[in-house]
Each structure stands twice: as C-alpha cells, then as structure tokens.
Amino acid sequence: LDLPITEAGVPLPEALAVLEREVLRPGAATASGFHMAYIPGGGLYHGALGDYLAAATNKYSGVYFPAPGAVRMENQLVRWAADLVGYPATAGGHTASGGSLANLTAIATARDAHGVSSARVTRAVVYVTGQAHHSIAKALHLTGLGEAPVRRIAIDPEHRMQPAALADAIATDRANGLEPWLVVASAGTTDTGAVDPLDAIATIARDADCWLHVDAAYGGFFLLTGQGRALLRGIERSDSVALDPHKCLFLPYGSGMVLVRDVQQLRVTHAHTGSYMQDTHGASGELSPADISPELSRPFRALRMWLPLVTLGVAPFRAALEEKLLLARHFHARLGGLGFEMGPEPQLSVVIYRWVPPGATAQAANEFNRWLIKAALEDGRVFLSSTTLEGTVWLRLAVVTHRTHLREVELAIRVLVELVRQAGGTVASR
Numbered sequence: 001l002d003l004p005i006t007e008a009g010v011p012l013p014e015a016l017a018v019l020e021r022e023v024l025r026p027g028a029a030t031a032s033g034f035h036m037a038y039i040p041g042g043g044l045y046h047g048a049l050g051d052y053l054a055a056a057t058n059k060y061s062g063v064y065f066p067a068p069g070a071v072r073m074e075n076q077l078v079r080w081a082a083d084l085v086g087y088p089a090t091a092g093g094h095t096a097s098g099g100s101l102a103n104l105t106a107i108a109t110a111r112d113a114h115g116v117s118s119a120r121v122t123r124a125v126v127y128v129t130g131q132a133h134h135s136i137a138k139a140l141h142l143t144g145l146g147e148a149p150v151r152r153i154a155i156d157p158e159h160r161m162q163p164a165a166l167a168d169a170i171a172t173d174r175a176n177g178l179e180p181w182l183v184v185a186s187a188g189t190t191d192t193g194a195v196d197p198l199d200a201i202a203t204i205a206r207d208a209d210c211w212l213h214v215d216a217a218y219g220g221f222f223l224l225t226g227q228g229r230a231l232l233r234g235i236e237r238s239d240s241v242a243l244d245p246h247k248c249l250f251l252p253y254g255s256g257m258v259l260v261r262d263v264q265q266l267r268v269t270h271a272h273t274g275s276y277m278q279d280t281h282g283a284s285g286e287l288s289p290a291d292i293s294p295e296l297s298r299p300f301r302a303l304r305m306w307l308p309l310v311t312l313g314v315a316p317f318r319a320a321l322e323e324k325l326l327l328a329r330h331f332h333a334r335l336g337g338l339g340f341e342m343g344p345e346p347q348l349s350v351v352i353y354r355w356v357p358p359g360a361t362a363q364a365a366n367e368f369n370r371w372l373i374k375a376a377l378e379d380g381r382v383f384l385s386s387t388t389l390e391g392t393v394w395l396r397l398a399v400v401t402h403r404t405h406l407r408e409v410e411l412a413i414r415v416l417v418e419l420v421r422q423a424g425g426t427v428a429s430r
C-alpha cells in the first residue's frame with residue numbers, strides 16, 4: 001500500500017483511491033456471482049448495512065448489562081437457528097467469527113463435558129472421516145487434544161461416513177481399552193458437499209456415549225429447503241453444531257455460529273470472570289455471550305444477521321438456496337452430457353468433475369486437470385477450484401452465493417468447454 005500513515009493524514013478521496021486500486025481490484029472478486037470456488041461467501045448488502053449500524057453505534061454485545069437489546073437480539077437469532085436444527089429448549093450458543101471458531105468452541109465444550117483431561121488424552125479416541133474440514137484437526141490441536149488418537153472412518157462412493165465402519169472402530173477401540181468420546185460428522189463437506197448419514201451416526205454415538213458434533217458450516221442452512229431437511233435428518237440428535245451464516249445465509253465474512261444442545265455445557269467451559277466485572281452480573285435471566293464464549297469485547301455481529309432476516313423474511317433465503325441446489329444439478333447434468341467425467345450427483349450445491357482425454361493414463365488425466373484449473377483461473381471469467389480425492393484430481397464448482405444464477409453457471413460450462421477444445425479435446429456439441 002503506497003500510502004503511508006503520516007502525522008497529518010491525507011484527504012479521504014486519496015485514501016479511497018488507494019483502497020480501490022490496491023485492495024478491491026487485486027485478487028478474487030469474492031462477492032461476485034462468478035465466484036464458484038471453495039465455499040463462496042456472497043456478502044449481502046443488507047448485512048453490510050447492519051454492520052455499518054453496529055459499527056457506528058458500537059454497542060457492546062458481549063454482556064447484557066450495557067446492551068440488553070443487543071444480547072437479546074443475538075439470543076433470539078441463536079434460538080431461531082436452534083429451532084431450525086431441531087434442538088430442544090435447553091440449547092444455546094452464540095455467534096462466532098466463522099466455522100473454524102465455532103468448531104473450536106464446540107470441541108472445547110465437548111472435551112469438558114466428557115472430562116478429557118491431559119492424563120486421559122492419549123486414550124481418548126476421536127472419529128472423523130478423511131473429508132472432515134481441516135479446522136477440526138486445528139481445533140483438536142488448540143484444545144490440547146492433539147495427542148488424542150484420531151480414526152479416519154471409511155467413506156462410501158458418495159464420500160459419506162460409513163456408519164457400520166464407525167460402529168466397528170468404536171467397538172475395536174473399546175475392546176482395546178481405549179475411550180471413544182467424540183464423533184465429528186459433516187453436514188456438507190468442502191470437497192464434494194457430502195452429508196454424512198447423521199441419523200445413523202447419532203444412534204451409534206448415543207449408544208457409545210460419545211459426543212456428536214456436526215460440522216454444518218457449509219450445509220446447515222440448507223435446512224431451510226425440503227431437500228436439505230431430508231438430507232440432514234438426525235442433526236437434531238447431535239450435541240453441537242457449527243454453522244456459517246457467511247456461507248449459506250450470504251452474510252459478510254465474519255459470521256459463524258455455534259449451537260450446543262445443553263447450553264449449560266458451554267457455560268461450564270467458558271465460565272470465567274474477574275472482579276472488575278462485578279457490576280455486570282445482573283439477574284436478567286438472559287445469558288450473555290461472554291458467559292458462554294471465548295470472547296469478551298466483540299463486534300455486534302447479530303445485527304448483520306438480524307437486519308436481513310427481519311426485513312426480507314426467510315422466504316427469499318429459502319428460494320435462493322433451492323436455486324443453488326437446482327443449479328448444481330443442472331451443471332452436473334449438462335457437463336455430463338458434454339462428455340466430462342462427473343463425480344456423484346450433488347447432494348447439496350458442490351459438483352466435482354474432470355475431463356479425461358481419451359486413452360489417458362491416470363497420471364496424464366491428473367496432469368490435464370491440473371492444467372485445466374490453471375487455465376480456467378488464468379482465463380478469469382469464472383472462479384473455480386480443484387481438489388484431490390484418493391489421488392485423483394477433480395475440478396469443483398460450488399454454487400453458494402446469492403448472486404450466482406443460471407447465467408453464471410452457463411458461463412462456467414462455456415469456459416470449461418472452450419478450454420478443453422483449445423487443448424484439442426472433442427467435446428460433444430450440445
């Protein structure tokens with residue numbers, strides 16, 4: 001940034017010009033509808049307006065005493081999300097900066113609820129799949145659980161945890177004197193959007209007396225749709241859930257949420273206070289985020305979520321999510337018809353696909369798809385990404401922002417077809 005911080009400052013237009021040139025232009029346009037890489041976040045304008053009001057009024061949303069309305073607003077949103085998940089009245093939670101922090105808070109809470117002390121940690125077994133988000137491993141490390149044995153449970157051809165394999169692993173570990181305590185399931189994996197069979201996993205976790213955490217950072221808000229509801233059945237039986245309103249509620253980055261079935265467990269993990277806080281403890285009957293989260297001072301995040309939901313209602317969010325599901329299926333069908341090799345029918349709104357040149361070896365096919373994603377990024381009209389699953393390179397399309405519609409998905413198809421043709425591939429003409 002070639003604008004130094006000086007004693008006297010510079011006029012605002014000069015600062016805005018630097019912002020435009022050096023910050024807003026370079027890199028990816030993540031608020032664009034053509035952003036279909038990773039798990040996009042759209043950045044809804046109504047959410048930005050909520051942020052502006054929150055920043056300008058600067059209400060202190062961590063504690064009820066100075067900002068009862070801000071805390072009640074957050075608790076109302078937590079209740080709304082808990083109802084969506086299907087949690088009982090005992091549930092609670094708070095907003096967080098994102099899914100990573102939501103996962104971290106949930107795992108710290110699970111650790112305390114199950115009394116996993118440092119003396120027990122090397123025997124305390126955790127169950128995930130290879131498709132779990134890397135923030136789970138990070139959370140285990142940060143919560144002092146880095147030495148806990150982690151079992152990567154086998155997945156089916158649609159990249160979902162196999163419940164029978166989970167039950168076997170738990171039984172084997174128990175027979176060997178180990179202490180199974182935590183199962184982490186995914187409701188929408190990052191690679192493929194796969195949803196683990198939550199209901200079957202919940203039964204196994206309950207029978208084994210394990211805490212079940214569901215990472216629903218990407219997929220959770222698809223509960224607003226009929227297809228999502230059916231797919232995520234069983235999430236209501238979990239002990240904790242991580243959600244990311246900055247993904248499928250289209251809010252600006254920095255919007256996560258953690259929910260715990262029994263809010264008292266969140267409280268046990270986070271109940272620390274200081275004597276300078278003594279004036280703030282009232283008999284409001286309302287839990288403050290500071291009582292149940294790692295944060296004290298924090299942004300008034302609830303306003304960016306409340307303003308869009310309360311003014312627009314839930315219907316447009318539901319409609320947008322239904323559109324994303326349809327667009328993913330459309331892309332899967334269209335590209336398959338053009339001769340691309342397609343991953344499984346999308347469960348949510350992520351599609352994996354690749355172009356395999358006729359007669360190519362596995363290695364040559366991988367090489368080609370590495371070239372294809374690089375060429376697509378250099379082309380720049382759409383933003384796609386890639387991943388590697390069991391040694392196979394796949395390209396990904398993730399339809400997540402509210403600004404992605406048929407036009408954007410069709411352009412992605414056109415770009416891919418053009419690039420494959422440019423490399424000498426024969427794409428079916430349709």
Ligand SMILES: *Cc1c(COP(=O)(O)O)cnc(C)c1O
Pocket residue numbers: 039097098099100101133135186188189190215216217218244256
């Ligand atoms: C995005 C994502 C995360 C991490 O969330 P952040 O908001 O990026 O911290 C965790 N798990 C899943 C499944 C995700 O999609």
